[in-house]
Amino acid sequence: MKLYDYILSPSGYKVRLMAALIGVKLELRPVDFHPGLEHRSPELLSLNPAGSIPILEDGDLILTESSAILVYLAAKAAPKWLAGEKPEEAARVQQWLSFSGRLTASLGAARLHEMLLRPGDIAALQAQGMAALRELEAGLVEQRLRGMRFLAADRPTVADIACFPYVALAPDGGVLLDAYPTIRLWSRALRSLDGFIEMPGIHRLHELKPEPQIEPGEA
Amino acid sequence: MTMQAMIDEWYPVGLISQLDAGGRRTALMGEPILVASDIDGKAKVTGGNGRILPVRLRYGHVWSSLGDPKNELFPIPEADQPGRRFVDVGVVRVRCSPLRAVENFLDIAHFPFVHTDILGAEPHTEVQNYKVEIREDVDEVWATQVKFYQPQAAKSASGGITTEYMYRVPAPTCSVLYKTCPPRPSEWDVITLFVQPLAEDICDVWPWMALFDDETSLTDLIHFQQTIFLQDRSILENQIPRLLPLDPGMEIPTRADLTSIAYRRWLKRHNYTYGAQLVAQ
Numbered sequence: 001m002k003l004y005d006y007i008l009s010p011s012g013y014k015v016r017l018m019a020a021l022i023g024v025k026l027e028l029r030p031v032d033f034h035p036g037l038e039h040r041s042p043e044l045l046s047l048n049p050a051g052s053i054p055i056l057e058d059g060d061l062i063l064t065e066s067s068a069i070l071v072y073l074a075a076k077a078a079p080k081w082l083a084g085e086k087p088e089e090a091a092r093v094q095q096w097l098s099f100s101g102r103l104t105a106s107l108g109a110a111r112l113h114e115m116l117l118r119p120g121d122i123a124a125l126q127a128q129g130m131a132a133l134r135e136l137e138a139g140l141v142e143q144r145l146r147g148m149r150f151l152a153a154d155r156p157t158v159a160d161i162a163c164f165p166y167v168a169l170a171p172d173g174g175v176l177l178d179a180y181p182t183i184r185l186w187s188r189a190l191r192s193l194d195g196f197i198e199m200p201g202i203h204r205l206h207e208l209k210p211e212p213q214i215e216p217g218e219a
Numbered sequence: 220m221t222m223q224a225m226i227d228e229w230y231p232v233g234l235i236s237q238l239d240a241g242g243r244r245t246a247l248m249g250e251p252i253l254v255a256s257d258i259d260g261k262a263k264v265t266g267g268n269g270r271i272l273p274v275r276l277r278y279g280h281v282w283s284s285l286g287d288p289k290n291e292l293f294p295i296p297e298a299d300q301p302g303r304r305f306v307d308v309g310v311v312r313v314r315c316s317p318l319r320a321v322e323n324f325l326d327i328a329h330f331p332f333v334h335t336d337i338l339g340a341e342p343h344t345e346v347q348n349y350k351v352e353i354r355e356d357v358d359e360v361w362a363t364q365v366k367f368y369q370p371q372a373a374k375s376a377s378g379g380i381t382t383e384y385m386y387r388v389p390a391p392t393c394s395v396l397y398k399t400c401p402p403r404p405s406e407w408d409v410i411t412l413f414v415q416p417l418a419e420d421i422c423d424v425w426p427w428m429a430l431f432d433d434e435t436s437l438t439d440l441i442h443f444q445q446t447i448f449l450q451d452r453s454i455l456e457n458q459i460p461r462l463l464p465l466d467p468g469m470e471i472p473t474r475a476d477l478t479s480i481a482y483r484r485w486l487k488r489h490n491y492t493y494g495a496q497l498v499a500q
Contacts, residue, residue: 007442008449032438034445035234035309115311115452117423171453173328200449204335 001026004044004055006033008116010108010165011066012054013199018070018161020197022078034116060192067097070158081158092152096139096159102132103166110173111166122174129175133183136167140182147216156190164190170203223304223436224490226286229293231413233281233427234307238262246417247285248493254281279307279427280413293359293389297409297429308426308444315455316494317416318394318463318486320424323451324394324412325386326404327367328475329452333450346475353485360388360485362478373408374426374435374443382413388482390475391491392416399476403431410444419494420461424448460496468499 003019003026005012019026031053032038040051048055056063056072063069074081083090106128112118113125139151148154151163162188168187170177177183190196191205198204226248233243233254240254250267257263264272264283275282275292282292297303313320323329328346330339349365365384372382385397385407392414397407409429414422426444435443464470465487473478486495 007446030436030438030442032441033235035307036438036441038438077313114314115312115449117310171456200446201453 002029002057003027004029004031004047004053004057006031006053008034008200009053010111010169011052011104013056013165013202014062014066014161015056015069015073015199016199017165018073018081018158021156021193021195022073022081023195024073024077035167054068059164067100067158067162070161071097074158080155081161083152083157089152093157093159096151099132099135099160100159100162100166102128103163105137106132106165106173107170107173110175111169112173114161114173126173126175129170129173133167133170133175133177133180136163137180139184144182151186151188156193160186160190165199165202222493225283225366225391225416227288228286228392228491229275229284229288229329230392231280231415231423232264232283234309234425235262235276235279235281236307238281245415245423247283248416249418250285252283254283266319278411278413279305280425292300293393295395295409295411295429297407300429303409303429303431304433304437304440306428306440306444308428308441308448311424311425311426311445311448311452312417312421312442312451313455314421314461315458316420316462317414317422318491318494319455319458319461320414320422321388321392321394321462322479322482323455325362325388325478327365327384328473329454330367330369333454335446338369338372338447339367340370348474349477351477353481357389358483360386360478362386362481365478370463373401373430373432374439375430375432386478388485391486391489391493392422400431402434406431407425408432416494422494460500462494462496464499465492465495465497466499470499474483 003015005028025214038044039053045051047062052064054066056069063072083093106125109120110122110125110129113120113122128143141152150156151159167183230247231245238256240256242253244253246252253265255263262274262276262281264274266272272283273288276291278295278298281335331341331344347366349362351362354361363385366381368379369382370379372380382399387395389395394412396410398410400406400408411427413425413427416422426448428444467486
């Protein structure tokens, strides 16, 4: 499986993180997104007319939507990362997979503007990003009230991986996470999963700062 | 803050490879500028009031100045050495003082904690003694005999090595790093940090490299350096105060901070205080 990837792309990182968590080996093909704009080169556009990365190539299959790539990896190697039998759970996974697109369009675009000088209305992007974070915080609080630590179940699913990177990197776009305690707990839970990998701006949990002992129901 | 001393210095304002007629609208020390190529394809930098600013094309970048530079742009002899590959890493904007961006580049003690498993790793956190001087003949800050254990010192390094570094500050917002070159032990790899001060608390950073490495793809070289710098960026944006303190105030430096101390002293001596905090608050 070949991943057309950019080391600073949160969507590329989604795929790398998913693969690391479930033990799938990827062949990485680095794309010179910045400063080279290689994602708009004829070679890359012939694979993905939308001109976005990541792109996953597996034999004849070419996937250009990161949520679809996550589902494909999980279906192949670790189906428990997909939705289970329950209709609510299946719907919640789909709900948050779709929602992740809003994170990309708001927090992701704010980050590209603030960091790599891509055009955009920064105030509007940050406001949309904050609105999305409030929605995510509320969703995670409701899940906690149901006794579940993750977005769609009490185990992490592809929905968590789809939403995590753009949220964790929000400060890169000038949107702080201080106001969202449940998002921070969720981020900590994801970062403590076996096989978790980092990207620039997303740090591993430091061993000197162990998980605080929280009794069930207290959070 | 006084701008006068720094106004006559050269600053990077764009990549030569990205010059076009439409131009890049950017800023230099608070003044809006336009970096474009003119009708003959020559680089042209225009200041806020339409005046034409001085231009140099060197080290992959377009350089300019709001004032009247008394000195030529500092030399990097390695830039003319055959066999090296020159890498434009591309711009990254950071909400920090331009001086803080340089100071962070000069620091090695943070490697194991910020660039974990790449430029450093616990428990190898000790910064051994090294030498620092302000070289009066060239008026530059130099740190030499800097040694540090690194798990993956460069894209071309295959395992952990003790890397030797030399740091050089030839201009208030530019630093040149010389570093052990894994494929060619008799030479130094050159990695630079060129910083464009947009204002006192925000800058565009243009890393550039001149390496001996015939194996690694250009994209991999760019991504290695971007990984390192983007790890620094999230730290830099959280430093308080945003401006670089030139008055020690409550700070207690350690031996590992020698380069930073010399850099701050040199800035103070020359009144290079754009982006600096002069009195501790």
